[in-house]
Amino acid sequence: MTDIEAQVTQFGEDFRRVRSEIAKVIVGHADVIEGLLICLLCGGHALLEGVPGLGKTLLVKSLGAALHLDFSRIQFTPDLMPADITGTRVVSQDEEGHRYFEFQQGPIFSNIVLADEINRATPKTQSALLEAMQEQTVTIAGVEYKLHLPFLVLATQNPLEMDGTYPLPEAQLDRFFLKLQVTYPSYEDLSEIVDRTTQRQERQPEPILQAAQILEAQQFVRDVPIASHVKNYAIRLVMATHPQTPVASEPVKRYVRYGSSPRGVQSLVLAAKVRALFQGRFHVGFEDLRAVAVPCLQHRLILNFEGEAEGIESTTLVRDILEHLPEQAPR
């Protein structure tokens, strides 16, 4: 067995264990857990969308617990200020009685940050978080502070109760690596949830990976090979979301105003690399791209007036592209 084979095997084994630890607490949601791990390994951030009570917060907490990482939660409210997230300078006094400004870190200085109901805060506050997500630094009073790595923001938003909310603009949505839909559990999953949560002793996940291991895995992921024709397929997938391109399908031409940004193809290829490793393969295949296409691209499509009025879902459009786009480019 070569070194790489051993590393890939180890990689797969580690994350299988992480998943099994999370599964001690969270019932179902295998796709969401995989998506979160993909985000973690790619250095991206995830936006979770789902109605209240589906265990989004618990899921994120469990992830933090399984990974030996700091975890903080920010409940976004309309009166939340940027300083409440990033931290602020406060006046302190030393032993000699001299007063000085001291930076007090905000909740963003954690490895995993849960931004709960991000759409309830004002755009100004949202921007503070999104800047930190992009740069992985925070600047307070001209001083730049580096955030703890690995840094993963998991934002949630409630698709219902939209009154008085500030939905994220498209430019900020684009900064989320994946958008994951947290769906209602099935009958069997509900039964399991009832059994687990109504017993005297609740199970807790054991920490499996350290921050350094995760950072190493992040670098390892980027080495995964991808053949040129597979990469071309990823590019054509993203091109097909643009209504003005020749590969665009008829629904895209009709309902989409703007297609995915280049971040879309970056996230598509990186996420496919992680998925290939999860599958125990040393290279990216077409099915890896297809598996991650919906969470990578759905929030990057901007529908036009007609699309929104007719209630078209961007996931439907991405699935339509996947169905009709051939793997090999026509000659």
Added chain:
Amino acid sequence: MTRYHHLDRAAQRLQQRSVRLQRLVLGCDVLLGCCGAALLATLLAALAGWTLPSGIFYGILGGLAVSIFAILAWRIQSDTMGALARADKVLGLHAALSTAYEYLQQHATHPFVPALMTVAERYAHRVEARRVLPLQLPPRVWGIPVLIAATLSCSFFHISPWQFDTAHEPEAVPQVAREGQRLEKWGRELEELARREQLDRSMILARQIQQLGQRMQREGGEPGQVTERIATLSQYLQRLQQELRERALMSDSSGTLARDVRMSGKSVKQELRDLLQMLQQDTPARDTAALAEQSVQRLSRQIGQHPQLESLLQSLRSGDLDAARQMLRDVLEQQQATDDGEHLDRARRALEYSTRSIQRHSQGETSAGRSRPQPDASGQSPLEMGDEGMSSEQMSGMEDFQAPGAEDGVGSAHTTRQQAEVALRESEQPVSNVEVPSGEGPMRMSYIRSLPLPNEAQVPVENTVTQYQHAAEEVVAQEQIPRVYREHIKQYFLSLGIMK
């Protein structure tokens, strides 16, 4: 490379198979084209009545096809990556072979290459070229036996050469006879007029037109031949006209007198003839000379100052009767030539009309000509019809025939009445007999303009709704409006039904 011989050999096998299949398809396409060309050439040769030496012809065609195939087959390039990608797909290998091959060729030092190759080697020995690239010929290949069968059928069955005129032959003869009748009639009328006016050349030509008409009735013939005969006669006519023109150039043509001016019920020419007759006597009486002088003066008053009449008057006053006679003869000759030229011009137009009529009929475009009134059917003699303002295109049976200096009165009122009658006849035709395809056409939008009612919108809704819709779309896109109200706004504009 030797460590990974399974992948290498699989790639070679797939590459060879791919090239072989591409060449096979190319060969079929070239053969298809060759068969098509052979069929086309055989058909053309049969229809045109050519006799091709089939051995040489098919030999050349075959050689050409082989050359084309050789050139194109040589240019076919192997697509190893494509073949490996196809193998991945057919065997469900998740792009393992193609990725391994590409990284081995281009990124041999990549840390993942050994692991990739281990997996690829495991799969590569399972690759069967025939399974990955099965023989699948395009459906158009079935055209080859069909084309060969069609070519052989054309060779075995005799196909008579194409006869272009056979379709029109039965109709051409009656049309030629009808045109012959018309030409004979016009020739007779022309001869009568020429005799009356003593126009020798016109008379000769009129007789020849009559003879041609009689011949056309008697012999019929193909439209092409008849047209040629008419053209020959037209050439003769043009030579006559050319001679007249040359003569007119040699004499002073400015001396031509107006022929339509009336002199006590006589034409100018008649007046001049009477004058010449009066002066023919060697010793005319004194009162005759005076009468002649009065006649010339009256003529000058009627037609205005004319240099030849002035000279004639001076000769009469000076008693030089020889000079006066000579002058009168010259003037009459010029008048004669002018009239002759006009007669010939009418004859030329008659011949042109007949030629066009025959040609039109032979091309199957006689429907418009048939709808026009025939000369006999119009109930009027061609001699009574004016020609002013009528082109030869408008002639329907030489209605524009009119003798120069005709005695029964020339006047624009008569011509105008005639044109009015023609126009009236035309106006009584159906409005249109043009057939147009019916069905969906471009949408017609009509705007009804009316005064706006008080307190109502001054601008039509069509002109403003698009503008407002765009504005609403921008505001909605900027997320300034709660989602619930956004839906109401979208539904409102959708309900207007003026979406882009």
